[in-house]
Amino acid sequence: MTKISMVIDGVRYEDEVEPRMLLVHYLREVAGRIGTPIGCDTSNCGACTVLLDGLSVKSCSVLAVQADGSTVQTIQGLANGEWHPLQRAFHEEHALQCGYCTPGMIMAAVDLVRDNPHPTEEQVREGLEGNLCRCTGYQNIIRAVLRAAGSAAEHEGATS
């Protein structure tokens, strides 16, 4: 067992974990942050995407011990009193149906618009290539990200 410490959605956690434990399992089963779901076991679907020290990662492809000393932000830590512009845009544009991919999709989009506050449609499509959705055909996801990009980036403190 290895002792690790990280800040998840603003709260510090300290635990002893098996070195092989995946970050997503640590988040879900030790820290109780179950808002981040698991959609595959090969890092293809992106449902488990979180921000690790501000950058999007698939939390199934990171070991919990690798995140030692880091700051993790999950979908559950995104709204700060009110919804994040991307959460609002996903709702308003009907960018989700079953919603299983949504936490990962939104977290990936947060990272995308920080990098590029004014993306083109093509850039959004390519930027979210690592997050699979089976319900929406992506059309409204793209629309939501394009709609929210500017204000989301501002919200995240990015400069264009």
Add this chain to the structure above:
Amino acid sequence: MTAETVAPEIGKRRTRKEDARLVTGQTNWTDNIQLPGLLHVAFLRSPQAHAKILSVDVSGARQLPGVIAAFSGADFAAEQGSLPCAWPVTPDIVMPAHPPMAVDEVRYTGEIVACVVARDRYAAADALERIDVEYETLPAVLDMRAALADGAPKVHEAGNKSFEWVFGNGDMDAAFRDAPVVLERTYRQQRLIPCAMEPRAAVCAPVADEFTLWSATQIPHVLRVMLALVTGIPEHKLRVVAPDVGGGFGSKLQVTAEEVLTLLIARKLGRPVKWAESRSEGNLSAHHGRDQIQQIRIAADADGRLRGLSVDLLADMGAYLMLVTPGVPLLGAFMFNAIYKMDAYSFKCTGVFTTKTPTDAYRGAGRPEATFGIEHAMDDLAAQLGMDPLALRERNWIQHSEFPYTTVAGLTYDSGNYEAATAKAVDLLGYADLRKEQQARRESGDPVQLGIGVSTYTEMCGLAPSRVLGSLAYGAGGWEHASVRMLPTGKVEVVTGSSAHGQGHETAWSQIVADKLGVPFEDVRVLHGDTQVAPKGMDTYGSRSLTVGGIALVGACEKVIDKARVIAAGLLEVSADDLEWSPGRWSVRGDPEQGKTIAEIALATFAAHALPDGVEPSLDSDATYDPDNFSFPHGTHLCAAEVDTETGKVHLRRYVAVDDVGNVVNPLIVDGQVHGGIAQGIAQALFEEAAYDADGNLLTTTLADYLVPSAADLPTFETDRTETPATTNPLGVKGVGEAGTIASTPAVVNAIIDALRPLGVTDIEMPCTPQRVWRAINVAKGGAA
């Protein structure tokens, strides 16, 4: 006080109530459920396609720390029963026993042979490694034609043919005799994996002799009945809950081995247990879809008029018959004739066993397969006749003035307007201009050729009249249930037997109730997916929820209004006959100031101080609706594809969809259903295939191998609607959940072939990957395959 006039909710672009929990990570997926003392189940699955089980030794697993138990099939042999098939399509169907955990023999890679129960999922996974199974390999049976050949190795003792189902109408001999044009084609519908984003999961909590099972299922009600029948646990001691469910597409319209075993393990141990599959496990063992070989013959007159259609299907059942496996291809029997008039029609389907994962419903279930077959054939026939593919369709389709129309397959289409939908789609695409561009590219020998694919589809959905399902030997009815509870403060709880898993029923049902009862949209809460909360239902599949469940809801609202009338009359001291209803309020005819709102009546009913004699103090209602007919959405999808003849790469340049789903309750939700449906159909056309190697190992167990398309793989869809109300239900609505998937696969494949037809290409097996497209071009040029 008078009720304010409010704009109708039905038809409004309402954003969804469901989203509040889904965009914030507060969703209650089955795998999120934690219970005190919860144990984790992991299943050991066969690595062989076909083998005798000689021995299973679980003792090594039991010795690991954290392992509570380990079982083999023999441990459950006395109690596990056989997984149910509710659709014995013929009296002499071969329906082999299907133990949830294999005991003597395995018949596909992924079949369960043992399990462990441990304190956490890591310990469970470790323990699986300690189970020893000895197999004697038997021959794999992977090809349907080979499976039916004399002397083929047998999947089951009774042979490899499950059933042969025939159907037809009209004089086929006359239709084909001296027919000026005959088209013969064989198409392949590849095997697909539904891949809902939420993997399957089940949790079971036993308390004394009662059980609660949470499952990522589309069908909590059907599942409860079936689990009772399979396990012998009395139905009233079983509660089944479908919490938030992350997509289904038919894959969760099933009674799975894992659900049965999770329940039995919980019973055996008297402790709560959870099973949550990995994606690889799901790709292997959750049922697959499609997988047909279609032999199609069409006889036509020289002007393109259809005389007769003959369809001969081989349908791969996989290793066993699951819940509705045999019925899936038969739904296609009613859809091959599609929107077309013809003199005669014959259909034959042979259900074949192979040593592959069982197949069952996948979005569209039988209808995408049929629509692909007929729409591909119509394009091929148009080419053979030298006609424009749209002109050939118009020559044969049921005209708007001819509805209601009884088709050659015996269904009565209540309404439709194929002319209007097609005209709109043609206009939106700029069909004529693209044809000109196509011609120019052909003439210039452009290495990138342009093709336009046409798909004018209809489908039967809203499963459906119980008597029709009964006549097809289906095991259940097609009704749906709803109830409305008026709370004392005027808020409304709606209980529905539909079981949404992404469709947005909480929103759409609120809109219907808001309009019917005249209450604010926000005041309605929809409850579903728990047999203790919503005790009656037939669940969600087959695009049935609005057209059946929505109408049950209308009936329940009407009963509330009728009850409120009597109580309002008492409160107002007038005769009930003197009252008139305007949304939300009963008022005295001729004296509209005198009236009571539904909220006032609800409070008065709760107090029950002044109810008329003999009137019960309740406004609550129940209604069950069994439709008279299916609903028949339709539409015209047009795809413009650029095909690079040097590399085989296909680029979808435009995709236009004009769908007619009757009246629309929520355009936002309808558009979303269409987008997702189109994407799934395109996925079949271009990307996805469940592939096996020669030994029967599934090669596409991960999302790295099974190519669910990403945002970068798909174009923006251009969608529009025509609205031809259904005449068979009071909302005038038709189903929408499967329409996009049904329409889009042939539109895309037809576009690719249209681009390449001058090169001599007439078919490309799906998925039309660059390699396959390039190879088809090369073969047409006389090169090697």
